[in-house]
Amino acid sequence: QLQASGGGMVQAGGSLRLSCAASGATISNYNMGWFRQAPGKEREFVAAIRRNGDRTYYADSAKGRFTISRDKARNMVTLQLDSLKPEDTAVYYCAADQGLILSSIRIWNQYDYRGQGTQVTVSS
Numbered sequence: 001q002l003q004a005s006g007g008g009m010v011q012a013g014g015s016l017r018l019s020c021a022a023s024g025a026t027i028s029n030y031n032m033g034w035f036r037q038a039p040g041k042e043r044e045f046v047a048a049i050r051r052n053g054d055r056t057y058y059a060d061s062a063k064g065r066f067t068i069s070r071d072k073a074r075n076m077v078t079l080q081l082d083s084l085k086p087e088d089t090a091v092y093y094c095a096a097d098q099g100l101i102l103s104s105i106r107i108w109n110q111y112d113y114r115g116q117g118t119q120v121t122v123s124s
Contacts, residue, residue, distance in 0.1 A: 033046075
């Protein structure tokens with residue numbers, strides 16, 4: 001079971017740190033992804049980190065502002081959100097999969113485990 005946390009309300013230019021914790025599993029054994037869904041919009045890929053080697057991938061909108069990383073000691077994956085913009089307002093979700101192929105890493109429905117979201121609201 002995955003649980004995202006750390007959302008909140010910030011002003012534009014601010015930062016938040018989201019966390020995704022797993023119960024009953026070792027996160028370092030999984031490919032992990034972050035997605036988001038804004039009101040009235042489809043869920044979209046934000047960032048991912050591969051199981052082997054921890055290579056990272058980002059949506060164009062996230063490059064240079066967001067950072068995905070693993071905290072192996074705490075068995076969680078974090079998403080650091082910096083330089084936030086009002087258009088980043090969304091519910092953020094984390095997902096996990098062990099056998100995900102690279103071409104599917106940006107597709108929400110390809111992840112075997114998908115958690116509840118955490119709300120991020122950025123005011124202008």
